[in-house]
Amino acid sequence: MKRIASYALRMILYFILVAPLLLFIAYAFSTRWFFPQPFPIEWTLTTFQRAIDDSRTLSSMAQGIWIAVLVSLLSLILALPTARVLGLRKFRGRQLAWLLLFLPTVIPPLAIGMGLNILFLRIGLAGTIAGVVLAHIIPTLPYTIFTLSSAYARFDENYEFQALALGASPWNIFFKVTLRMLAPSLVVATLFAFLISWSQYLLTLLIGGGQVITLPILLFSAASGGNPATIANLSLLFIAPPILVIAATARQLNQHGNEIREQY
């Protein structure tokens, strides 16, 4: 009896966790779902079709993906040398370096964005993709560094020495030994840097200033007064990448989950 109750409770918990997705699907793919009807009766693809045919939706998604790709690549390039030193070396000031690199996780995006807004206006980066990319790096970089430095902490440098002794060039060692050994963490770090950028609303708003429109910007304005079907469709498009990433990294999430969630 106790086991059945526990099982039922578990199912209820899982259901609550999935419920938002089901809700979006119900609103996105139904038609003529009038007020007191408890569930949709007629199903349709037309609103979804209209949402993805809309050039504003498409361009916002393309822009968001482009920004997120640039952001994750740049964070990776900036993070790799830093993470290596933090993961493998003990040196004076290491604690201080950690503290400084993690400042962006403490300072609210609101404050960062408002200050940068003025700076970027002056140097001509406001309203440009380059400006938005630079701003997005602030929240993604600490996370990328953290993931990669814990990977480096488990990394055995002797493999690199081995390759060196066997006559490999530094370039070859980096690509064929180092990167390959770090590959799983590299993938996780890149994917989540992508997601943090993809779902960034406030920094995009403050730096993009209405010129750079990504999906969260579109979704926010739709949610402030659009019709439920449109909102649900945009929401589904917005959460598709996170869902794919979670499915792809389910295993690693158990290790790295806490740091990621903080950003979300």
Add this chain to the structure above:
Amino acid sequence: MRDKSIFTPWISLAPALTVILVMLGASLFYAIAESLGFISVIGQGDISFSAYRATLAADSEFWVSLGFSLWISITSTFISSVIALALAVWLSSRNKESDTLALNWNLAFPHLVFAIALLLFLSQSGLFARWAASLGLIAAPDQFPILVRDRFGIGIILSYIGKEVPFLTLILLSVLRSQSIRYDVVAENLGASHWQRLRYVTIPQVLPALLAGDLLVFGFIFSSYEVPALLGVGYPRALPVLALRFFLDPDLRARSEGMVISLIITLIVILVAVISLRIGERQE
């Protein structure tokens, strides 16, 4: 050679540190300059504390918003912790990977999307209102209680609870599952009741982690904009909403006040983070 070895780590750290420190430093510099009314963009050069005085005046909306923000943050954090504690204690009895996965699934919904889901669930023409109507509990949409975009921030609090419960539960689960000895089982064998085990064994075990997590959650909620902007009302407004509205105001005096509020939010959040860090250190 010895000198070199001191500096080499910092050469590797330089790119990332430079990017972060330059951007944060510049952002802070301009925030303070703007808050003091020193706006070189339009050529105003007078430094004054008038924005600070206006913000902190006794009849300023700032105080209302501060109270509202504290109410939202503290209530959401407290309720989330209680639910998370109960969930974690229950789920820790079995090490099921599907539980962790289900809780991680919450990552699929960024705060913005979760708030939107709540809007579709709880608004007066939302799903729950439809269910209430088809069960005959209400006759028209406007008889459904106002749960989102309400004066008390109920919708905002519910949205945060929905996001923070999985977050805190996972933190607590990882603490409970990392214990090498199941002290609660030991206590049970020694004759402790359910309640005694919870009160004297489990809660003291997870309290430092829970407290540190709570402070993170509080800081996040206190400083975030999207959820209160979407699920809140025009008055009272949460502090970040007030700050951004002032900042985007065409009136440049309002802009300075927006900056002042944003700086105050930052100060409070940093204070909370320092306390959280201290607790985390003591734990180690």
